[in-house]
Amino acid sequence: MKPGERDVLVVIDVQVDFLPGGALAVPDGDSVIGPVNALAARFRHVVLTQDWHPPGHASFATRHPGKAAFETVDLAYGPQVLWPDHCVQGTPGAAFVPGLAVDRAELVIRKGHGREVDSYSAFLEADRRTPTGLAGYLRERGFTRLVLCGLATDYCVAWSATDAREAGFEALVVEDACRAIDHDGSLGQAWDRMVRAGVERTTSDRING
Numbered sequence: 001m002k003p004g005e006r007d008v009l010v011v012i013d014v015q016v017d018f019l020p021g022g023a024l025a026v027p028d029g030d031s032v033i034g035p036v037n038a039l040a041a042r043f044r045h046v047v048l049t050q051d052w053h054p055p056g057h058a059s060f061a062t063r064h065p066g067k068a069a070f071e072t073v074d075l076a077y078g079p080q081v082l083w084p085d086h087c088v089q090g091t092p093g094a095a096f097v098p099g100l101a102v103d104r105a106e107l108v109i110r111k112g113h114g115r116e117v118d119s120y121s122a123f124l125e126a127d128r129r130t131p132t133g134l135a136g137y138l139r140e141r142g143f144t145r146l147v148l149c150g151l152a153t154d155y156c157v158a159w160s161a162t163d164a165r166e167a168g169f170e171a172l173v174v175e176d177a178c179r180a181i182d183h184d185g186s187l188g189q190a191w192d193r194m195v196r197a198g199v200e201r202t203t204s205d206r207i208n209g
């Protein structure tokens with residue numbers, strides 16, 4: 001595919017806390033940097049997302065006495081997996097990874113900024129009602145096809161890709177430019193949901209080649 005005027009690369013959450021050594025390290029997460037940079041160089045349009053939680057966010061296990069990270073609790077909007085404190089607004093862990101070559105990015109969508117509601121998706125918060133504004137932005141700019149990459153495949157990439165379909169966009173996920181948390185079979189389930197939603201599973205060589 002030759003990325004054109006209606007295509008946009010969406011780089012999901014390539015942040016320090018999601019890399020090895022970070023607060024919520026995605027195994028092998030640093031391996032996405034090279035492929036993401038190679039993709040970013042090919043696209044005329046690039047947007048970024050940034051997980052951006054206030055201290056004491058509802059998705060943090062530390063907010064729920066007696067609960068541990070990776071357990072699930074029921075919140076007002078439904079089940080929520082609990083995480084170690086991560087991507088706290090303004091902290092070094094919330095920064096984009098050094099070496100990520102995305103200076104050309106035209107937009108950064110910050111998500112999960114409400115204290116009581118998470119947002120894996122770049123489009124809709126976990127209450128499944130509150131929009132981030134990304135769909136309107138993309139429509140107004142005339143983009144029709146999204147190519148997604150980043151971290152983590154089974155959470156923020158997957159939710160963003162299926163919501164992109166829901167919002168009427170074409171969506172491709174570049175598998176080698178993503179890495180997963182893969183907790184309790186979450187990666188397999190995420191691919192099933194994505195494929196059912198009409199997300200295309202692709203690789204960098206098919207886009208860069």
Ligand code: VGL
Binds near residue numbers: 083154
């Ligand atoms: C993510 C868990 C919690 C992600 C963000 O970027 O996939 N996962 N917050």
Ligand code: ZN
Binds near residue numbers: 053059086087112
């Ligand atoms: Zn988060």
